Amino acid sequence: MDSVRQATFDVIGRLQAASSQTALFSELKEAGRYFGYDSFIVTGLPHRQGENLNDCSLLVGWPMEWAKRYTERRYIHVDPVIAQIRRTLDPFMWDEAPYDRSDPGPATVMNESPSFGLNQGFCVPIHRIDGREAGVSFGASRMDLSDDARAGLHLVAIYAFSAARALSAMPSNPADPERQPPRCSAREIECMRWAAAGKTGWEISEILSLSQRTVEAYLNNAARKLGVANRVHLIAEAIRHGLID
Numbered sequence: 001m002d003s004v005r006q007a008t009f010d011v012i013g014r015l016q017a018a019s020s021q022t023a024l025f026s027e028l029k030e031a032g033r034y035f036g037y038d039s040f041i042v043t044g045l046p047h048r049q050g051e052n053l054n055d056c057s058l059l060v061g062w063p064m065e066w067a068k069r070y071t072e073r074r075y076i077h078v079d080p081v082i083a084q085i086r087r088t089l090d091p092f093m094w095d096e097a098p099y100d101r102s103d104p105g106p107a108t109v110m111n112e113s114p115s116f117g118l119n120q121g122f123c124v125p126i127h128r129i130d131g132r133e134a135g136v137s138f139g140a141s142r143m144d145l146s147d148d149a150r151a152g153l154h155l156v157a158i159y160a161f162s163a164a165r166a167l168s169a170m171p172s173n174p175a176d177p178e179r180q181p182p183r184c185s186a187r188e189i190e191c192m193r194w195a196a197a198g199k200t201g202w203e204i205s206e207i208l209s210l211s212q213r214t215v216e217a218y219l220n221n222a223a224r225k226l227g228v229a230n231r232v233h234l235i236a237e238a239i240r241h242g243l244i245d
Contacts, residue, residue, distance in 0.1 A: 007034050008152035015159045021167050021227045025059055028160055035153050036145065037138035039063060039118060042164045045085060045133040046076055054239040058164040060232045062139070066116035067232045068198060070109075071239075078105030085125040085135040091154045094121040094139070117141050122150065124157035136161050167227075184243055188222040191215055193244045196235045 011031045018024040032038050044056040053060075053071045060067055069075075076082055080099035083106070084092060099106035113119070121139035128134065136157035145153065184192070194204040201219070205212040219234065226237040238244045 002148070004146070004148040004152050008155055011156050012159045015156070015163050018163055018167070021059065021164065021233075022223075024160070024163050024167060025061065025228070025230065025233070028059065029061060031156060032138070032140075035138070035149060035156070036143050037122070037140045039139040040137065042136050042161055043134060045082060045135065047132070049077065052076060054236040056134075057233075057236055058161075058168050060236050061230065062232060063116045063118070064230075064232045064235075065198065066113065066118065067236070068196070069112070069116075071236070075105075075109045078103075079109045080106045081121070081123050081137060082135070085123065086133055088125055089127060091122065091124045091150060091157075093143075093145075094123065094137075097123075113139075114141075122153060124154050124161075126158070126161050134161060182222075182225040182241060182243070184222050184225055184238075185218070188218045188225075189238075189243055191218040192222055192235065192238045195219060195231060196238070196244055 011027070011034070014027045014030075015024060018027055028040055028042075032040065040059070040061040041057060042059040043053065044058070046052070046056055052074055053067070053076050056076070062070070070079075080097040081094055083099070084097035094110075099110065101107050118139040119141045120143040121137055122143055122145060123135055123137040126134040126136065138153065138157075190208065191204055194207060199207065201212050201215045204210075205215045208215065219231070222238070223230075223234045226234060226241070228234045228237050235244070
């Protein structure tokens with residue numbers, strides 16, 4: 001078995017074994033070292049104009065500032081990559097997604113993303129049997145995928161989406177069929193609000209007159225409660241659960 005196929009099956013095995021979203025996030029991040037991406041997102045697509053990225057996403061491994069800008073400016077509704085997911089079943093490179101360059105919405109998304117290290121990317125559309133659409137997208141400053149690597153990453157994306165969807169549907173308490181919203185302390189919520197505003201741990205510590213270590217502990221505790229692995233996903237989940245706005 002060649003190296004690409006072996007690596008693909010190794011990654012898929014680890015994705016299937018992931019028992020939490022945190023573990024799944026870590027495995028997808030690690031897989032990027034082989035496939036050449038450093039950012040990724042696993043997300044559904046909005047079906048209503050009122051829906052935003054935080055309403056649809058399952059795992060967010062984008063640069064924090066790009067995720068924040070993408071959400072605040074509601075780019076999910078004008079992103080050419082999202083539009084291409086709706087049109088095709090086949091995986092594609094971002095630059096293969098057509099758009100009208102005279103249309104300021106799509107052009108802005110494509111022109112701004114390189115400033116956040118997202119010059120190139122590869123996207124795998126997911127079309128579910130219930131009619132809902134989703135996608136798994138991988139990005140980097142440069143992605144040079146062979147045909148075999150594209151096929152391997154296609155498979156990885158399918159398994160990643162399946163695992164992320166299954167883990168997001170798991171109840172926080174196995175004895176309770178309904179997933180309960182996480183309970184975060186007032187300090188944890190306060191720290192998340194400032195993090196959502198783009199403040200660093202040190203800046204939050206200065207604002208709240210706390211040590212940076214204490215601030216990081218509050219944010220790490222909140223991340224553990226929400227079952228996420230990084231700051232971007234923490235903010236997205238906090239917004240989704242109504243803990244911050």
